[in-house]
Amino acid sequence: MAKHPVALTVNGDEHDLLIEPRKTLLAVLRDTIGLTGTKEGCSTGDCGACTVIVDGKAVTSCMVLGVTVSGKEITTIEGLASDGELHPVQQAFIDTGGYQCGFCTPGFIMASKVLIDEDPDRSEEEFRHALGGNICRCTGYTKILEAVLKAAKQIRTST
Amino acid sequence: MSEYSVVGQKVTRVDAVEKVTGAAQYGADVHPPGMLYGKIVRSKHAHANIRSIDTSEAEKLPGVRAIITQDDVPSGRRVFATDKVLYLGEPLAAVAATDPDIAEEAAELIKIDYEVLPVVQDVMESIKPSAPRLHGDDTKDGPNRREITGQIRELSRDKENDHSDAISKLEAELEKYADEVYYNISAESHSEAGDVEKGFAECDIVVEDTYVIPRVHQTYMEPHVSVASADSSGKVTVWASTQGPFAIRSGIAGTLGIPLTQINVIGTTMGGGFGGRFGVIITHVPAVLLSQKSGRPVRVQMTREEEFIDGRPAPGCVIKLKTGATKDGRILARQALAFWDSGSVSGASIGSTIRVRGVYKIPNLKIDAYGVHTNKSGTAAYRAPGAPQAIFAGESQLDEIAERIGMDPVKFRLMNMREEGDKVPAGGEEPKVGYKETLEAVADAAGWWDREADENQGWGVAVGDWTNGCGPGGVYVSVHEDGSVRIFHGSMDITGTDTAITQIIAEILTVPYESVTIRRGDTDSAPYSTGSGGSVVTFTMGNTAKLAAEDAHQRVLELASERLNANVENLELREGAVHIVSADPPKSISLGELAAYSLSTTGGPIVGKGSFARQPSTPALAAQIAKVEVDPETGRTRVLKLVASQDVGFAINPMAVEGQIEGGTVQGYAWAMMEEMQYNENGNVNPGFVDYRVPTSADLPTVESVIVEVPAPNGPYGAKGVGEPPITPTLATMANAVKDAIGVRINELPIKPEKVVDALKSNGH
Numbered sequence: 001m002a003k004h005p006v007a008l009t010v011n012g013d014e015h016d017l018l019i020e021p022r023k024t025l026l027a028v029l030r031d032t033i034g035l036t037g038t039k040e041g042c043s044t045g046d047c048g049a050c051t052v053i054v055d056g057k058a059v060t061s062c063m064v065l066g067v068t069v070s071g072k073e074i075t076t077i078e079g080l081a082s083d084g085e086l087h088p089v090q091q092a093f094i095d096t097g098g099y100q101c102g103f104c105t106p107g108f109i110m111a112s113k114v115l116i117d118e119d120p121d122r123s124e125e126e127f128r129h130a131l132g133g134n135i136c137r138c139t140g141y142t143k144i145l146e147a148v149l150k151a152a153k154q155i156r157t158s159t
Numbered sequence: 160m161s162e163y164s165v166v167g168q169k170v171t172r173v174d175a176v177e178k179v180t181g182a183a184q185y186g187a188d189v190h191p192p193g194m195l196y197g198k199i200v201r202s203k204h205a206h207a208n209i210r211s212i213d214t215s216e217a218e219k220l221p222g223v224r225a226i227i228t229q230d231d232v233p234s235g236r237r238v239f240a241t242d243k244v245l246y247l248g249e250p251l252a253a254v255a256a257t258d259p260d261i262a263e264e265a266a267e268l269i270k271i272d273y274e275v276l277p278v279v280q281d282v283m284e285s286i287k288p289s290a291p292r293l294h295g296d297d298t299k300d301g302p303n304r305r306e307i308t309g310q311i312r313e314l315s316r317d318k319e320n321d322h323s324d325a326i327s328k329l330e331a332e333l334e335k336y337a338d339e340v341y342y343n344i345s346a347e348s349h350s351e352a353g354d355v356e357k358g359f360a361e362c363d364i365v366v367e368d369t370y371v372i373p374r375v376h377q378t379y380m381e382p383h384v385s386v387a388s389a390d391s392s393g394k395v396t397v398w399a400s401t402q403g404p405f406a407i408r409s410g411i412a413g414t415l416g417i418p419l420t421q422i423n424v425i426g427t428t429m430g431g432g433f434g435g436r437f438g439v440i441i442t443h444v445p446a447v448l449l450s451q452k453s454g455r456p457v458r459v460q461m462t463r464e465e466e467f468i469d470g471r472p473a474p475g476c477v478i479k480l481k482t483g484a485t486k487d488g489r490i491l492a493r494q495a496l497a498f499w500d501s502g503s504v505s506g507a508s509i510g511s512t513i514r515v516r517g518v519y520k521i522p523n524l525k526i527d528a529y530g531v532h533t534n535k536s537g538t539a540a541y542r543a544p545g546a547p548q549a550i551f552a553g554e555s556q557l558d559e560i561a562e563r564i565g566m567d568p569v570k571f572r573l574m575n576m577r578e579e580g581d582k583v584p585a586g587g588e589e590p591k592v593g594y595k596e597t598l599e600a601v602a603d604a605a606g607w608w609d610r611e612a613d614e615n616q617g618w619g620v621a622v623g624d625w626t627n628g629c630g631p632g633g634v635y636v637s638v639h640e641d642g643s644v645r646i647f648h649g650s651m652d653i654t655g656t657d658t659a660i661t662q663i664i665a666e667i668l669t670v671p672y673e674s675v676t677i678r679r680g681d682t683d684s685a686p687y688s689t690g691s692g693g694s695v696v697t698f699t700m701g702n703t704a705k706l707a708a709e710d711a712h713q714r715v716l717e718l719a720s721e722r723l724n725a726n727v728e729n730l731e732l733r734e735g736a737v738h739i740v741s742a743d744p745p746k747s748i749s750l751g752e753l754a755a756y757s758l759s760t761t762g763g764p765i766v767g768k769g770s771f772a773r774q775p776s777t778p779a780l781a782a783q784i785a786k787v788e789v790d791p792e793t794g795r796t797r798v799l800k801l802v803a804s805q806d807v808g809f810a811i812n813p814m815a816v817e818g819q820i821e822g823g824t825v826q827g828y829a830w831a832m833m834e835e836m837q838y839n840e841n842g843n844v845n846p847g848f849v850d851y852r853v854p855t856s857a858d859l860p861t862v863e864s865v866i867v868e869v870p871a872p873n874g875p876y877g878a879k880g881v882g883e884p885p886i887t888p889t890l891a892t893m894a895n896a897v898k899d900a901i902g903v904r905i906n907e908l909p910i911k912p913e914k915v916v917d918a919l920k921s922n923g924h
Contacts, residue, residue, distance in 0.1 A: 020260070023260075030187075030188075039185070039187075039380075039381070039430070040187065041382070041463065042462075044463065044847055044848065047380065047463075077180060080180070086176070086179065086180070090179040090180065095171075096814075097169075097172075097815065100654035101379070101380065101429060101431040102174070102177075102178035103185060103430030103431060129856075129857045136856075137378050137433075137826070140821035140823075141821075141859065142861050142862045143817070144856065
């Protein structure tokens with residue numbers, strides 16, 4: 001199948017790639033660039049495990065074709081910590097026990113980061129609904145919500 | 160409060176940073192150079208004869224490197240179907256190609272010629288002699304029809320209270336086949352204590368009902384995956400997403416006739432398991448075969464749809480249950496007849512039907528259970544296999560009795576619970592277990608005793624029990640010259656068990672938790688370890704770790720005795736150094752100094768070894784209370800409160816224990832209210848998250864967990880397995896709460912809105 005040139009920025013690094021039009025952004029990140037922190041849980045956009053940030057918005061990368069993100073800035077779970085410091089959302093997931101098997105965790109952290117960036121003043125109920133596109137099978141969500149509320153509070157008070 | 164400094168503390172898990180940064184390596188993250196992508200070719204029919212399999216078109220597709228069918232299995236053990244398929248999605252062949260999309264294209268080019276056969280999906284249909292037969296005459300020697308109808312007749316006497324007439328219809332149907340034999344019964348299990356007939360005769364109240372529990376999928380978030388690499392010497396390396404690498408090693412060896420030492424299984428970080436990640440055939444064996452044929456590493460990864468059609472989910476079942484009690488609240492007899500849907504192969508957890516007895520003194524008990532074939536994939540364990548189904552029936556019916564005799568459901572349970580020293584039906588005596596403490600704890604925490612309910616609101620309570628398993632394991636502990644400690648073992652971390660092992664060893668060697676690191680070996684390097692299922696790990700590996708640390712501790716004291724010129728009896732290890740007891744001035748030597756010294760001794764380095772197999776554990780009780788509100792218009796049930804207590808023996812890491820309680824409770828909630836694998840004559844019809852709904856954070860409030868600690872005599876620090884118990888009572892907790900809210904009982908799960916609306920209508924609303 002013919003390949004198309006795609007130029008995109010991932011976690012600050014520029015990539016000039018040739019990719020088949022049928023490849024999803026998830027496949028480009030995992031198989032072409034080798035960033036495997038983003039997970040594939042369903043390939044149908046239902047579980048949120050593949051959530052990444054594209055130009056500031058949370059996106060399920062299994063539902064986006066790689067050829068459509070040329071010129072865009074993408075952040076994956078690998079790009080969240082900076083200067084050896086975990087992002088407050090990552091730290092909050094550790095502190096509250098907001099992960100167990102960890103497979104859904106990258107997607108939850110990316111989705112939570114965007115939600116907190118948009119509005120850190122959301123209530124628990126609002127966060128519960130806003131995170132409804134991400135599935136976790138281990139935690140029952142109690143400690144994930146604790147993590148998100150803790151991170152939101154920290155980000156709110158530090159800005 | 161604690162006499163311990165590391166165990167019992169909410170420490171940060173050992174895998175924390177790798178899990179939140181995307182660094183943890185799961186099966187699909189393994190990518191050896193030259194790797195090919197495998198795809199399994201699956202049956203498009205639920206029951207069919209196979210006339211032919213034509214791979215010629217697929218072979219021509221550029222990028223295809225190997226195609227295999229059953230002809231490529233040298234051992235002849237069944238990996239792929241040949242002449243007949245028994246369910247939608249059953250594997251028929253597999254392809255390896257240079258790209259996953261090419262592999263998928265090739266799989267679609269393989270032509271299968273089917274002769275479609277009649278399908279049976281319902282156990283109550285499948286046990287009829289007229290049902291389509293899955294295995295020819297193979298199960299002719301199954302139990303004789305007359306015996307089953309006899310039991311059904313006996314259990315069907317009390318028609319008044321029967322909300323489902325499936326069994327009585329069946330009885331009428333069976334009369335037509337007086338001299339025939341059942342063909343689709345795959346297994347049976349029977350047990351009896353006391354005399355149920357006599358017991359029921361002494362009862363003032365007898366209640367009988369039929370409970371229907373659906374097949375549900377474990378729905379671990381990481382689909383099954385394996386990467387296999389067979390080299391030219393015949394050595395096979397498998398990166399496997401599994402709960403039990405050693406079980407996978409022996410499974411591959413047995414299936415393919417490869418010597419154990421020629422197989423190395425590397426367990427990758429596990430994206431959830433819940434009992435469903437032990438299978439060998441699902442991806443591991445096809446990956447090995449494809450790698451052997453292509454000479455390249457091959458990854459076989461299931462899609463979510465493949466998980467639903469060819470995973471090994473939890474069996475559904477139909478349980479006919481009858482319970483009798485006196486009017487002052489003593490349960491005297493209970494009888495169950497259960498039909499478990501084992502799918503196309505036997506193996507459903509039918510023996511768990513015995514769990515209808517619960518934790519109560521029931522002197523007369525009779526259990527008959529059958530595994531029944533249907534045109535579905537086989538089943539596997541799911542968190543306390545079989546217990547949620549049986550306990551749903553048992554605990555739902557207890558509430559019906561409590562209501563008839565006018566007793567509070569909590570008091571009724573407390574009154575009938577077994578106590579320490581009571582005779583256990585299976586033999587022996589009841590150990591000390593916090594049955595009553597746990598139920599009282601949840602009642603207090605939930606505000607049960609002064610509970611209030613507005614219109615359409617209700618409260619439900621239920622309890623469930625489970626005892627952790629045990630199995631062989633080995634652990635090595637090394638102490639290094641800088642005072643750090645390294646653990647080496649082979650058991651898979653199941654959401655926090657590596658952390659518990661690390662805590663135990665830090666505790667015994669009196670070093671900071673942070674100075675202990677843990678490494679898992681593969682099956683080539685690590686000592687044998689039992690699989691991480693059955694809530695075994697903290698109990699088994701915790702005991703193993705304790706033995707290893709105590710062994711190292713002994714060597715430390717010997718070395719210190721030489722260095723400090725003191726008898727071992729006068730030495731004490733605390734805060735990472737060995738001290739002479741009551742020496743003045745104080746005299747001590749650190750673990751690091753002793754480790755450095757050990758290198759120049761004749762005895763050698765500090766290496767502790769722990770090897771352990773089994774000790775009996777004690778049951779763990781989970782008790783839960785829910786408050787719900789039901790919208791009578793839409794039938795939707797909203798959870799207002801969900802409180803879960805559990806007797807965990809001793810919580811080695813309370814944060815991880817809470818996580819297990821919360822997660823298990825929500826899985827139980829989902830089984831009660833949402834989840835159901837649906838089948839028709841074409842097979843599974845809801846193989847995805849849109850149609851098979853699992854809960855999201857929007858579906859539930861915070862789960863309040865309450866830890867109760869009644870130590871298990873043989874557990875490390877008194878710990879019991881905590882993973883499985885919390886799912887066991889929730890199905891009944893929810894059903895009991897809905898009944899309390901709407902006044903109508905729904906015995907067929909899940910309690911979806913349409914069922915609530917129908918139930919209300921049939922009750923005159």
